Amino acid sequence: MSLIKELFGKSPFGPLAQHAKKVHECVQLICPLMEACIKGDHEEIHRIQDQVSKHEYEADKIKHEIREQLPRRYFMPVEREDLDNFLHSQDEVADCVQDFAVILFIRKTIIHPSLANEFREFVNHIVGLSQTLMNATEEMQALAEASFGGAEAKSVLERIGGLSEGEWMADRLQRKISKHIYSIEDELDPITIIFYEKMLHSLSGVANAAENTGDLLRQMIIK
């Protein structure tokens, strides 16, 4: 029996980076979804929603794998709890994207023309935020390689440094759209307004989860 092999077992950091990639794939479908909704192309929405669902499912599978293969270990470079929370939070991002896709799918909601650009702006901002996070968390293996220190860690910390400001900005944009929606509420039917709210809620959920994940990543690095 090999002492070395038994002692090491499987590292969660590779799978963590993979999980990040899957979530990233979900995030990248937000803009196409929004465009399809603005254009009123429901077939396209259906197609993209399927894709999101698939990616989210694969992310879940990786998440379960990681949880299963992480029995009690000594000398982990990060706190076990931090790792669990981080994984959970990153998964939330994908879940919120999934929510957004489903909302667009279950009802043919029309985006009022005056709102289109604001929605676009909001969505772009959210996606930009999440992309920043995803680019950082995909570096998980490199972080492990550099033992969570040095130039690599510094670079990652810098990148996720702007996340809380980004999330604050997202909140602002959301308030702006909501205000606009209610200023033209007479032109909109109530259910459409409800669905606008649901869309905004799920998108800001993505931003919140991204910011939270970034925080937890910072905690993992600093330990």
Added chain:
Amino acid sequence: MHLIVIGVAAFMCLYMAFNIGANDFANSMGDAVGSKAISIRPALIIGAICELAGAVLVGTYVSNTLRKGIIPLDTLENSLSASGMDRWEIAAIFSLGMICALLGASLWLHLATKFSMPASTTHAVVGAVTGFGIISAGWAVVNWGQIAKIVLSWIISPLAGAAIAFMVFKLFARLILGQRTPVRSAIKYAPGIVFILALVVLFSILYKGHVVEAIAGSFGLEPGRKLDIIMFGAVLFISATSALLSKLLIKKNLQDVGESRLTEQFRRVERIFGPLVIISSCSVAFAHGANDVANAVGPLAGMVDVFMSAAEIEGAEGLQALMSDFVPFWILTLGGVGIVIGAVTYGYKVLQTVGFSITELTPTRGVAADLAAASTVLLFSRLGVPISTSHTLVGAICGIGLARGLAGVNAKIMGRIFMVWAITVPATAFVSIIIFLIAKHAGVHLFFVEVLQNAAQGI
């Protein structure tokens, strides 16, 4: 006739050495194979050569401790002659005991290997020899001071391995992995690592001791201050040369480094460390041969001393005088060969399971662990203390874990290691006692007495 008895004992020694190779070899070369720096077959070949080299060049010190340090012949003689035994019987009992200890330890190890338990070959032999001592002549005959020193070393060596590995890896992390251009730093420091590895191994061979005297003898030099300085210079020179050679090799193999992404840079750093981890694993194999060959060879050498000098038993001042100063070359070689056989047959199978890539066992981690383990084991080898190479390596790995270099270490396996550690010594003592009592009851020692007396008369 006495040669036949020695032959049987030598066979026991081979069996023990085989078990040592089977049990431990995968740990020696495991870092290089597990980090995919080298494939199994070449690893087997050079690892085996290093084991043999370590056994032959540095193996004598620990062998001496196991041969005459734990059950000193004079204390045995005093104790047994008080109960009326004559010299011949005492010599026979000693020889029989050594053979039984070897057999007992081997059987236990064979069992452990079959059940995939991480047993320490050193613990096994020390337990077995101590067990024989206690049963043959009571508690007082065992050199408890020596035992205490050994047990203390069993605690210190993994801790030392951990501490050194921690510091070495932290150094790697700061000087190489943490830099903006890790590849550049790796190229800069790699020769230094080669230098240190060469230094450690060469020092263990050439710092005073019998190898130096042999070399000096063939050049007609006398041991003394001048020789020491020459040796020191030689060690430095050879180490520096190997470092320079490696520097040239690295420069030749790597084209322009450039500013590539950090992930790409890390990959290249690990590639640079590939040859380094092969060298470091070889030094662990060397260190293992140096320390563990004694486990097979020490008891054999003890009984060979007695049988080969049978003629002097009558007239010697004390039986202790029969013990030669050094373990003969052929015995060390025998043990080394046994280890190689065990390594190549069983170790091959184990290495195959290590063969898949263990993601965080990268060459950088491997080098740090190996460097710590090899230097600790070689230091204790020169001090003549038998320690567990496996435990030292595990300690080193934990040290790297503490430095955040791993994704953690399996807690369950650590628990298993502790458990086996705790029961090995009493278990082998017990087995060795049983075997000895059976043999004594069957009158084997009286048979030995006859053989010794015949040998003394030249029959």
